[in-house]
Amino acid sequence: MSRLLSGSPVEEWLRKDVVPWDHDARHLQDAVHAWYRSRLIEPPTAGRMERLVRSAVRTHETEICDGTAAQLLPHTRQAMDVLIDSSLASDDQDADEGADWRSTPFSVLKTDPGRVSLKSVLRELEKLRQIETLELPDRLFAAIQPKILRQYRLRAAVEPPREVRRHPEPIRYTMLAAFCWQRRQEIIDGLVDLLIQIVHRISVRAEKKVVDELLGDLQKVRGKTTLLFKMAEAALEHPAGVVREVLYPVVSEQTLSDLVKEYRAHGPTYRRHVYTILRASYSGHYRRMLPPLLDALDFRANTAASITASATFGHSASPDTVTY
Numbered sequence: 527m528s529r530l531l532s533g534s535p536v537e538e539w540l541r542k543d544v545v546p547w548d549h550d551a552r553h554l555q556d557a558v559h560a561w562y563r564s565r566l567i568e569p570p571t572a573g574r575m576e577r578l579v580r581s582a583v584r585t586h587e588t589e590i591c592d593g594t595a596a597q598l599l600p601h602t603r604q605a606m607d608v609l610i611d612s613s614l615a616s617d618d619q620d621a622d623e624g625a626d627w628r629s630t631p632f633s634v635l636k637t638d639p640g641r642v643s644l645k646s647v648l649r650e651l652e653k654l655r656q657i658e659t660l661e662l663p664d665r666l667f668a669a670i671q672p673k674i675l676r677q678y679r680l681r682a683a684v685e686p687p688r689e690v691r692r693h694p695e696p697i698r699y700t701m702l703a704a705f706c707w708q709r710r711q712e713i714i715d716g717l718v719d720l721l722i723q724i725v726h727r728i729s730v731r732a733e734k735k736v737v738d739e740l741l742g743d744l745q746k747v748r749g750k751t752t753l754l755f756k757m758a759e760a761a762l763e764h765p766a767g768v769v770r771e772v773l774y775p776v777v778s779e780q781t782l783s784d785l786v787k788e789y790r791a792h793g794p795t796y797r798r799h800v801y802t803i804l805r806a807s808y809s810g811h812y813r814r815m816l817p818p819l820l821d822a823l824d825f826r827a828n829t830a831a832s833i834t835a836s837a838t839f840g841h842s843a844s845p846d847t848v849t850y
Contacts, residue, residue: 536561537578545586547671554579590670591696597663598699605660606702609635610687630687631656632702635709639716642723647815650717651822657710662703678704714823721819753777 536558544557555575562569569575595603609632635653640646667675682690682705690698756776764772773782 537582540578540582541585545582547673549583549586549674549677551576551579551583554583588696590674591694591700593669594666594700594703595696597666598703599661602660602662603695603699606699606706609702609706610690612687632687632690635706636683639713639720642720642727644815647717647720647724647819650713650720651818654710654713654717654822657706657713660703660706662707666703667707675704676708679708717819717823721816721823724816724819753781 539561540554540558544554548554558575558578559569570578598606610630612630635656637649639650678701682701685701690701693701757773760772760776761767
């Protein structure tokens with residue numbers, strides 16, 4: 527039985543229907559083998575099948591990289607080259623002079639936000655601003671599967687700047703664009719998480735402070751309904767009686783005092799006090815980070831239970847949806 531080699535229907539099928547979804551060599555070889563078997567055709571040798579798969583993947587990668595680079599504006603390419611420019615000396619005193627440890631803007635984009643602080647919020651906002659200045663087209667990777675796009679993103683993340691600079695321009699710009707495209711989404715998610723953490727921290731600290739101030743030695747009074755019934759029954763039996771003589775034998779003075787404290791601790795007084803401390807915390811420390819953080823996120827209510835947050839630096843971008 528004859529073998530179908532490159533330039534044949536199997537290669538056309540592989541290039542159009544399989545490779546755009548997966549670049550894993552083992553998966554592709556299994557798919558080619560199954561294609562031959564389903565048609566009762568003897569598969570080629572392992573070496574030829576491997577070359578066929580490599581050729582199809584290489585062709586598809588060339589199409590991706592050439593197509594991506596062609597969509598990028600000249601100033602976008604220049605800005606990407608600046609991201610991996612290590613001409614400035616690193617601040618790391620332990621770095622070897624000949625090593626590729628020099629500081630680059632790209633290395634900063636890879637870092638995680640860390641714990642909630644003014645510094646971390648401002649740093650994440652600067653990362654987002656830097657990516658937005660690239661002005662990546664909204665539909666730059668619309669035709670590329672997320673799994674394949676992630677492969678380019680990971681390649682850019684693990685390769686040192688020196689190696690990234692050595693790639694031909696189409697590959698270099700595709701790797702950097704894929705990284706920045708997905709990193710932008712991660713940063714937005716991180717900013718939303720930071721916002722939630724900040725609001726939670728303000729609320730928790732304010733409530734803790736109020737609890738410490740108002741509650742003190744408060745003991746929670748249990749069985750309030752029963753106590754109320756006993757007090758009402760005693761009052762009805764002795765409507766003209768003295769409180770101390772009528773009520774205290776049924777409900778002690780200390781219990782009534784605890785009831786008053788508990789109400790004040792959880793009633794309107796408590797909420798007003800918490801609100802006052804919340805405003806004081808915001809106007810003091812958190813005012814420096816919340817306004818720029820809120821300015822960086824665009825909130826739109828799609829439904830009664832969802833809010834869409836997307837970055838608004840530079841140009842309109844596809845929203846990243848977060849449901850609360």
